[in-house]
Amino acid sequence: MILHPGILALLLGSLLTLAAMLICAWIAFQVLRHWAPHRADQRQLSLERRSYLVSTLLNYALAFSILSLPLFLFTVDDLHPLFVGAMCATGSLNANPVGWLVLFNKILLVFCAGLWVVMNHYDLQSEDYPLTRIKSLALLILVPFVAADFLLQAVYFFGLSPEIITSCCGSLFSSGSKGLAAQVSSFPLQPMMIVFYTVLAEHLLLIIINLLSFRRYWRTLLALSSGLLFFTGLAAVVSFISLYVYELPSHHCPFDMLQRSSNYIGYPLYLGLFGTVLCSLVPSLLEFLGSSHGFVDTLARVQRQWLFAALSFFLMFLLVSSWPVVFSRLSLRSFF
Amino acid sequence: MKRHLKILEHALSSLRRRKGKSLAIVVAFAFTIAVLASVLFLSHALRTDANLMLTEVPDLIVQRQIAGRHELIPVDYAEAIRDLPGVAEVRPRLWGYYYDALTKANYTFVGLAKQAEPDWPLLQGKVPSGPDECAVGAGVAEVRRLTLGDELSMIDANNIGRFFTVTGIFQPSSNLLTHDLVVMTEEDLASFFNFSEGRVTDLSVRVYNSEEIDKIAQKVKRLFPDTRPITRSEISRTYDAVFSWRSGMLLTVFFSALAAFCILAWDKATGLSSEERREIGILKAVGWDTADILLLKFWEGMALAMISFMVGLLAALVHVFAFGAPLLAAVIKGWSVLFPPFRLTPHIDFYQVSILAFLTVIPYVISTVVPSWKAAITDPDTIMRS
Amino acid sequence: MTGEALIRIEQVDKIYNPNRADAFHAVHQVSLAIEAGSVLVLKGPSGSGKTSLLSLIGAMTRPTSGRVFVRDREISRLPERFLTEVRRQTFGFVFQQFHLIRNLSVLENILLPGYPGPVGMRELSRRGMELLQSFDLADKVSRNIDQLSGGEQQRVAIARALINDPQILIADEPTAHLDRGLAIEFLDCLQSLHDQGRTIVMATHDPFVCEQPMVTRIASMLDGRLLGVE
Numbered sequence: 001m002i003l004h005p006g007i008l009a010l011l012l013g014s015l016l017t018l019a020a021m022l023i024c025a026w027i028a029f030q031v032l033r034h035w036a037p038h039r040a041d042q043r044q045l046s047l048e049r050r051s052y053l054v055s056t057l058l059n060y061a062l063a064f065s066i067l068s069l070p071l072f073l074f075t076v077d078d079l080h081p082l083f084v085g086a087m088c089a090t091g092s093l094n095a096n097p098v099g100w101l102v103l104f105n106k107i108l109l110v111f112c113a114g115l116w117v118v119m120n121h122y123d124l125q126s127e128d129y130p131l132t133r134i135k136s137l138a139l140l141i142l143v144p145f146v147a148a149d150f151l152l153q154a155v156y157f158f159g160l161s162p163e164i165i166t167s168c169c170g171s172l173f174s175s176g177s178k179g180l181a182a183q184v185s186s187f188p189l190q191p192m193m194i195v196f197y198t199v200l201a202e203h204l205l206l207i208i209i210n211l212l213s214f215r216r217y218w219r220t221l222l223a224l225s226s227g228l229l230f231f232t233g234l235a236a237v238v239s240f241i242s243l244y245v246y247e248l249p250s251h252h253c254p255f256d257m258l259q260r261s262s263n264y265i266g267y268p269l270y271l272g273l274f275g276t277v278l279c280s281l282v283p284s285l286l287e288f289l290g291s292s293h294g295f296v297d298t299l300a301r302v303q304r305q306w307l308f309a310a311l312s313f314f315l316m317f318l319l320v321s322s323w324p325v326v327f328s329r330l331s332l333r334s335f336f
Numbered sequence: 337m338k339r340h341l342k343i344l345e346h347a348l349s350s351l352r353r354r355k356g357k358s359l360a361i362v363v364a365f366a367f368t369i370a371v372l373a374s375v376l377f378l379s380h381a382l383r384t385d386a387n388l389m390l391t392e393v394p395d396l397i398v399q400r401q402i403a404g405r406h407e408l409i410p411v412d413y414a415e416a417i418r419d420l421p422g423v424a425e426v427r428p429r430l431w432g433y434y435y436d437a438l439t440k441a442n443y444t445f446v447g448l449a450k451q452a453e454p455d456w457p458l459l460q461g462k463v464p465s466g467p468d469e470c471a472v473g474a475g476v477a478e479v480r481r482l483t484l485g486d487e488l489s490m491i492d493a494n495n496i497g498r499f500f501t502v503t504g505i506f507q508p509s510s511n512l513l514t515h516d517l518v519v520m521t522e523e524d525l526a527s528f529f530n531f532s533e534g535r536v537t538d539l540s541v542r543v544y545n546s547e548e549i550d551k552i553a554q555k556v557k558r559l560f561p562d563t564r565p566i567t568r569s570e571i572s573r574t575y576d577a578v579f580s581w582r583s584g585m586l587l588t589v590f591f592s593a594l595a596a597f598c599i600l601a602w603d604k605a606t607g608l609s610s611e612e613r614r615e616i617g618i619l620k621a622v623g624w625d626t627a628d629i630l631l632l633k634f635w636e637g638m639a640l641a642m643i644s645f646m647v648g649l650l651a652a653l654v655h656v657f658a659f660g661a662p663l664l665a666a667v668i669k670g671w672s673v674l675f676p677p678f679r680l681t682p683h684i685d686f687y688q689v690s691i692l693a694f695l696t697v698i699p700y701v702i703s704t705v706v707p708s709w710k711a712a713i714t715d716p717d718t719i720m721r722s
Numbered sequence: 723m724t725g726e727a728l729i730r731i732e733q734v735d736k737i738y739n740p741n742r743a744d745a746f747h748a749v750h751q752v753s754l755a756i757e758a759g760s761v762l763v764l765k766g767p768s769g770s771g772k773t774s775l776l777s778l779i780g781a782m783t784r785p786t787s788g789r790v791f792v793r794d795r796e797i798s799r800l801p802e803r804f805l806t807e808v809r810r811q812t813f814g815f816v817f818q819q820f821h822l823i824r825n826l827s828v829l830e831n832i833l834l835p836g837y838p839g840p841v842g843m844r845e846l847s848r849r850g851m852e853l854l855q856s857f858d859l860a861d862k863v864s865r866n867i868d869q870l871s872g873g874e875q876q877r878v879a880i881a882r883a884l885i886n887d888p889q890i891l892i893a894d895e896p897t898a899h900l901d902r903g904l905a906i907e908f909l910d911c912l913q914s915l916h917d918q919g920r921t922i923v924m925a926t927h928d929p930f931v932c933e934q935p936m937v938t939r940i941a942s943m944l945d946g947r948l949l950g951v952e
Contacts, residue, residue, distance in 0.1 A: 003584020005376055006687070008591075009694040016702050038799060042740055045784070048801055049713040052626045056634075056705055064698060071694065074687050082573055124627075127804050342837040342846070346830075353825045611824070618821045621782065622835040622882065623810035625803050716806070717782040719821055720773050720894060 006075030007157045013064050013071075014150040020061040021139075021146045024054045028136035035136075037129050051132065055120055058139070062113035065146065069106045070267075072153075073258060079160070089255040098156040105148050112142055114278045115285055122286065122302070131289055187239050193325075196236040200318060203229045207280065207314065211307050214300060216287050223284035226277045233273045236321070241269075244324035265320065272317025279310035340635075343628060347635035354612075361601065362644045368590075368597045369648025369696050370655065375586045376688050377656045378664055384683040390572050394427075395549050396541035397566045398556055408535035413560055417541060420555050422548045428536040430522045432529050434490060439479045443518045447525035460484055461504030464520050471504035475515035488518070493530035500524070541565075586664065587695075594696065598703040605633075605707035613711070620716040626709075633708035634701075641697045648696075649689070657682045727755040727791075728890065728921055729779055734788030734798075736774050748774035750946045751788070756923060758889075761916055761936050764925040766943035772925035773894055775943065779923055780892045781809040810839060814883030818895040820875050822867045822882070829854065829863045832882045839886065846885070853881040857911075873904050880911055890921045897928050909934055 027050045036044055076092040076099065083095045093099035116138055123131035206222045234254070242252050245262055257266035283303040290299045351358045398417065400409035414426040430447030448463060461484045464470050470488060472480075482488060487499045506514035520528075543552055553565035616629060624632075655661055736749040749771045756762050756779070764772040777783045778790060781797055784805070790798040797808055814835075822831050829850050836846045854860045857877040867875060883891060891912070897905040909931065916922055916936050924931060932940055942949040 003587070005379075005584060005587055005691050005695070008584060008587055009691045013694055013698060016699065020702065037801070041786075045802075049626065052630060052713070053706070053709045055627075056630055056709060057702075060698075060702060060705065064694075067694075071690065074690075078687065081569075084570075084573070124803065127800060129801060338840065338842045339838055342843055345843070346834075346837055349826065349830065614821075615823055618823060619834065621815060621817070621821070623806060623886070624834075624838050625806035627803060628838040715783065716809075717774075717777040719817065720777050720782060 004075065004079060006071065006078055010068060010072060010075060010153055011150070011157065013068055014146075014153055017061040017064050018146050018150045020057040021143050024057050024061075025140055025143050027051070027054050028139045031132060031136045032140075035129075035132055037132075048129075051129075054139070055124065058120065059117065061146070062117055065106070065109045065113045065149065068149075069110055070258075072102065072106060073255060077255065077259065082160075088253055088259075090253055092160075096156050096159040098152055098159060102149070102152045102156050105145060105152060109142075109145055109149060110274065111278060111281070112145065115281060116142060118282050118285065119289065122289075134289065187235070189240050192236060192239045196232055199225075199229055199232045200314075203276075203280070204311075204314060207307055207311050210283060211304065211311075214303075216291070219284040219287045219303075222280050226280040229280075230273065230277045233317070233321075237269070241321050241324065244328040244330055247328055247330040249330070265324070268316060269320045272313050272315075272320055275313030276310050276317055279306050279313055282306040282310075339628075340631070343631050344635045344639075347632050348639060350615075350632070350636055351639060358640060361640050362647065364597055364600060365640065365644035365696070365700065366647040366651065368593050369645055369692065370651035371590050371593060372587060372695060373649055373652030373692050374655050374661055374664055375590065376692060377652055377684060378661045380685075380688055381656065381683045387572055390568060393568050393571060394540040395543045395546060395568055396553055396556070398539040398541060398560075399564045399566065400538075400560075400562055401564045402562060407562075408531060409538055409563065411534050411536050413563070414539050416559060417539065417556055420552060420559070422543050422545060422552050423541060424544050425542040427540045427542075429538050429540050430525050430531070431537050432525070434518070436480075436490065441475075441479055441516065443476055443516050445525055445528070446517060446519050447522035448519055449522055461502070464500075464503050464524075467521065467524055468498070468500050469503045469520065470500040470524075471506065471517075471519040472502055473506045473514040473517040476518060477502070477505045490528075492528045498528060594699065598699050601700050602703045602707060605704040606710070613714070614719075616711050616714050617716075617719040620714050621719040626712045629712035629714075630708060633704065633712065637701050637704045637708070641700055645693065645697060649692070653682070653684075726758065728758040728793060729756040730754075730791040730794075731778060731785075732789045732791075734778055734785040734790060736771075736778060736783065737786045738774075740786065748946050749778065749785075752946075752948045754779075754941060754948065754951070756890075756921065757938075758921055759916075759919055760938040761912075761922045761934075762924070763932055763937050763940045764923070764943055765927065765932055765940050767927055769945075770943040771946035772927075772943055774946070776892055776894055776923065776925050780813045780815060780890075781805050806838075810835060810886055812888055812890055814886065814888040814891045816879050816883050816891065816893040816896055818898055820879040822875060822878060824868055825866060827864045827866060828859060828870070828878055831867060831878055832885055834885075835882060836885045849885060849887075850881075853884055857881050872900070873907060876900070876904060876908055877911070880908075884915075888920075890923065891915060893922070893924045895926055895928075896924060897926065897931055902930075905930065909936075912936070 027047075031047055031051065034043060035047060073089055077089040079092045080086040080088055083091055086092055086095065093103065116135070119131055119135050119138065123129060123135055203222075203225045206218065206225050210218050210222050237254050237257075238252050242254060242257065243249055245257050245265055246253075255266070256262060257269065258264065259266075283306050286299055286303055286306075398409065398413070400407045400413075409428075411428045414428055417423060418426045427449075432445050434443045434445050435441075436443060461471065472482060472488065476482070476488075480488060482502050482505070484502055484505065486502050488502055489497055489499050492498050500518075500520060504519075506517065525531075541552070541556075543549055549567050549569070553567055556563060556565045619629060619632075655663075731752060731754050733751050733753050734749060735747070735751060738746045738748055752771075752775060754775075764775060766772050774783075778785055781790070781792065784800075785798050788798070789796055792808060792812055795808075797805060800808065823834070829847070832850045832853060833846050836849070841849075851860070851863070854863055857880065859874065859877060859881070862870065862874065867878065870878065893912070896908055896912075900908060905928075912922055912924075913934075913936050922936075926932070931937075939951055941951045
């Protein structure tokens, strides 16, 4: 195994996160069995007190899960000089294909962790703990993903060896290769741009409609649109946004833009995308929880706050993704 | 936000009132962080400096191997390699290692072609131009107590004592490259080591397009299967791997220090003094709830962690970049009698600092959660009943 | 002065350490109503359950059975977080031994109950200074508690109880450790707070307190039971 400090930090952090999750899962199990807020007996008091422990541990654990995504990307990028053929993070991930699973699991965890933290926050604001049971159930569902995060990382890092010859983003994201990445890279540019901006316009429209209307139907549509925006956004980054960022018609790598050479433009770009998707999912979640668990009172005001946050992140993503397209010295007219 | 700020203020006041305990934790934690940070900074600085130096290394070095061992390479190979498309220049190199029994040190011998001028600045004197002349690095001069004009005596491959007049001594600023160097003419070197006619140590190859190095290396290997072409990136990878491995190994060892500190932190957090228990009881009684106490403990922990982190980081910077990390250098740099003293260039980036934070602050904060929670769930009416 | 019931407790029991060998039944089936603007004294010997009943009235603890209402809102089943908020907004406590935090200044001690609340530091400090002035402690604002006399500490304890401007003041054995002079000072202070319209609930076994003209009702307790209210 490669004893790299970043690897040690990631493994230690995810192990501690898993340990915290397991402690919380045990308490969540007790809650699901014995929770009875209408009874003020000793057992209920003890469960309420332990729910404070769950909140604190989970907030730390899930904060780490979210932060470990950029740390993971930085680490695999820092490792790439060790592998023949690797020129960036893509090469390191290709050196042991489990790395891609780690990445996908981490992305999934970012969204699940974010939604759980939101659910927990609103549960604690209400007098009768309306969401404690469903929160505990959600926690139990999260445990396998957190365990997978640790195990997959261990398998990935232990399976890395400097003798491996790997391929870099140039071959992964080139039109001549096979695979999803290659297919996305080779989408015709003009149709891809049209699709991207159409999805952006549609999502913006839905955010505005949701600010004006409180119908559940619009919230659900917004949630579905978030999913569409997420995948379309990533496809657009690989397909054409990366080309304008690097000013190179063959450079499709989605990770290099997180580096200094690209002025770290990847950070506001992905922050905008992840932020708008997460904030767009929250109103739908609150709507579902509120109507089925009866804490409707503050919902309207709270949902508006999340919609405004979604709008802010959306504008950030729109600006950062479109700026290079508009102002880059590269012209891709001949590809249209 | 207002609540956070007010509770933060009380947290800082709490720490001030318990100076002894706070100081003990800061000292222990800062020391742990300084050790871990020193390992990270040293290996990172060495990696970066090594990579900077490697820009001067040839694109490709062609060695000959027989039964997996290094062998002298025929100089004729150079002609054939020169004819490969993409190759700009091929230079035969004569060099070797010499073990000096007197000082138990290894010197690196390098042969100078007649027309070549070394481009390293000399402290004094000139490059050797004739037989029985040499220029030496500052380390050799020091260990053999040489000055300009002195004679350096060594035993050659025929077990005959040879004497070389020192015509030049290299500058200390070039120490990383010249510290253990002995430079002489190619003829002298070949006769000293008893090289066969037409044989050299290896071939240095320069290519026109650095993207093509791997392809050319493959062609060389196909042309001469008994050769081993080594690219610059392979050397760089080896250094990266070695430094990473060494720093990772040290970190693993020092994890025991970190673990010990976390146990200390847990113990300190669990073992609240009666005064602290009383204080929490009073806070609960006057209107603080469990979440407020947890927040107080969180800010206390964060304040201690941040102070320790800054102090530890600063101590590591001074230890590594001002003093050269004497405690760790031997492990990370490797062993050598003639190790060149050189100043490390400060290289720190946000990634390193965040790794350090992940390795230190997070375990500390986690180790204090459960003890803090146990303290925070004190019954509010405890103080009434006491 | 008197009005509708501000606090109502209905057949409350309090058992400490239930289901354990050292279980202690502190309060037995007590029902009581406290009107706004009144001064109620809980009288009884040591161990009669006065302090436990004060805890229940002051939302410091939940009853094992029975119900507690504050302004017609039942608080007996509220989660701790909300119970604490009710307690902070409604009640101010003066403890038997004051329980001020050593090595903390006078002002910091007074401001403590306000920290978790929504009021900003500046406004909180302004209120604290006002209270210090009204209690003649303005010149002692940065002194450590340890440097104050008994009477001054008592006034700091009262000021701390008032920082959140609570409607109800609860005092547990307030004169137990005071000489007659300080006891009179304390009771004068309570009188002026009562004149401002606050409701006061006190637990004591000191007959001098029971004889005060401001006392509107006296509830006698023995062995955790309410014997009568006069």
